[in-house]
Amino acid sequence: MKLLHTSDWHLGRALYGRKRNDEFSQFLDWLLDTISSRAIDVLLIAGDIFDTTTPSNWAQNLYYQFLTRIQQTGCRHVVITAGNHDSASFLEAPAGILKTMNIHVIGSIDDNIHKEIITIKGTDETPQLIICAVPYLRERDIRSASPGETVDEKSAKLIQGIQNHYDEVVSHALQLKTVQRLHVPIIALGHLFAAGGQSVKGDGVRELYVGSLAHVPASIFPDEIDYLALGHLHSSQRVAGDESRRYCGSPLPVSFAEGKKAKSVIQIECTSNIESIAELEVPCFQRLESLEGDLQQLLEKMTHLRAQNCSIWLEIKYTGEELIPHLQETLREAVAGSKLEILRILNTRIINSVLSSETSQETLEELSVEEVFARCLAQNDISGEQQNELTLRFNQAMEALQQNDQG
Structure with a gap:
C-alpha cells in the first residue's frame, strides 16, 4: 500500500498582500498528477488546509474541487485532520457526505475516541492499515486550568494531556489489531510543535500555546506507531532524527526566508510494516x-x-x-x-529600533497579528514570566476568536 503525507497547504494565504491563487492551483494539479502516476492509495493531510478559520469562497472552491478530482486518480482514501489555523466545525460540516467518498475528516476530539481510528481496507475488504487521525489538540480539550499555575506547570499539563491522548488512541488501535488478529501498520497523524523542531523566522508558524510551552518531546509518542505524519512546522524534517516520525513541511514557501528551501511531500510504502519512506520534491511554482x-x-x-x-x-x-x-x-x-x-x-x-517601521511605507497589512503583539511587548520592555503570561493570554484570546463558531 502506498501513502502520501502532506500538510500545511494554507489555502488562501497571501504574501505581503499578493494573492497566490495560481501557485495553490498549480500545486494541487501537481499533487493530483503525482497521486495518479505513483498509484497512491491513501492521502494524509495533517492539518492547516486553510490559512484562516473563515476561508474565502475561492479557497473553499479549490479545496472541494480537489476532493472531487482525486476520485479520478485511483486514490482510495483521503484522511484529513484539522490544524490550528483551521476551523474544526467548518471542516467537519460535510464529513458525512465526504465519508461516502472515502474521505475521512477529523476536526476535533470528543468523548468518542473511535472516530479518530480509521481502518483502511483493500479492494478485497481485507484490513491493510490502521490510522490514528489525531487533529490539533486544543488546550481546553486536553488540560484543566488551576488557579496560580506557573508557566512550567501549564507546560507539563499540556504535554501530559497530549501524551495521554496519543496513549489512548493508540491503545484502542492495538486492541483492534488484537481482536481482529491483524498484522498491519499503525499510522498516526498530528499537528503540533515537536521539541527540537526547526522553523524559519517569518515562516508563519504560529506558536500553539506560549513560547516553548508544549514543545512536545518525541518520547511521548507510543513506540507502536509505525509512522507519525506531522503538520505545523513548514520545513521538512525528522523528529529527533527518527526516520518514521516526520514533518513533510508546507508545499509552498510561506515567506522569503523560505524561498530557497526545497519543498516536499512524503511517500510511504508498507505491507505488514513500513518498507520505505521517500521525500518527493514539490516544484517551485513562483x-x-x-x-x-x-x-x-x-x-x-x-x-x-x-x-x-x-x-x-x-x-x-x-x-x-x-x-x-x-x-x-x-x-x-x-x-x-x-x-x-x-x-x-x-x-x-531608517530603522532605529526593532519597533521602528521596517520601511517608510510599512503598514499593518504587512505584519501578522503575532508580529504586532511581539513588537508591543518589546516596546514596553516586557520579558520573563510576565511576557510568558501575557503571551499565553494573547494566544488564548486568539484561539477563542478563531473558534467562536464551535460554541
Whole structure:
C-alpha cells in the first residue's frame, strides 16, 4: 500500500498582500498528477488546509474541487485532520457526505475516541492499515486550568494531556489489531510543535500555546506507531532524527526566508510494516528572491535578474549608509516593464529600533497579528514570566476568536 503525507497547504494565504491563487492551483494539479502516476492509495493531510478559520469562497472552491478530482486518480482514501489555523466545525460540516467518498475528516476530539481510528481496507475488504487521525489538540480539550499555575506547570499539563491522548488512541488501535488478529501498520497523524523542531523566522508558524510551552518531546509518542505524519512546522524534517516520525513541511514557501528551501511531500510504502519512506520534491511554482545591499548593489542584482526574463517576486533590503531620497520610487522604476515584482522594501537606514517601521511605507497589512503583539511587548520592555503570561493570554484570546463558531 502506498501513502502520501502532506500538510500545511494554507489555502488562501497571501504574501505581503499578493494573492497566490495560481501557485495553490498549480500545486494541487501537481499533487493530483503525482497521486495518479505513483498509484497512491491513501492521502494524509495533517492539518492547516486553510490559512484562516473563515476561508474565502475561492479557497473553499479549490479545496472541494480537489476532493472531487482525486476520485479520478485511483486514490482510495483521503484522511484529513484539522490544524490550528483551521476551523474544526467548518471542516467537519460535510464529513458525512465526504465519508461516502472515502474521505475521512477529523476536526476535533470528543468523548468518542473511535472516530479518530480509521481502518483502511483493500479492494478485497481485507484490513491493510490502521490510522490514528489525531487533529490539533486544543488546550481546553486536553488540560484543566488551576488557579496560580506557573508557566512550567501549564507546560507539563499540556504535554501530559497530549501524551495521554496519543496513549489512548493508540491503545484502542492495538486492541483492534488484537481482536481482529491483524498484522498491519499503525499510522498516526498530528499537528503540533515537536521539541527540537526547526522553523524559519517569518515562516508563519504560529506558536500553539506560549513560547516553548508544549514543545512536545518525541518520547511521548507510543513506540507502536509505525509512522507519525506531522503538520505545523513548514520545513521538512525528522523528529529527533527518527526516520518514521516526520514533518513533510508546507508545499509552498510561506515567506522569503523560505524561498530557497526545497519543498516536499512524503511517500510511504508498507505491507505488514513500513518498507520505505521517500521525500518527493514539490516544484517551485513562483520564484522568490531576497536582495540585500546598497543602492548600486541592488540595482546591479535587479538588472541581472531582469535579464533572466522570468517571473520573480522580490524582497528588497537596503543596507546602505546613505539616506536615499525616494528610494522606493527608484527601486520600482528599476523593475518597471519587467517580470520582476517588488513585494516588500525594508530600509534599514531608517530603522532605529526593532519597533521602528521596517520601511517608510510599512503598514499593518504587512505584519501578522503575532508580529504586532511581539513588537508591543518589546516596546514596553516586557520579558520573563510576565511576557510568558501575557503571551499565553494573547494566544488564548486568539484561539477563542478563531473558534467562536464551535460554541
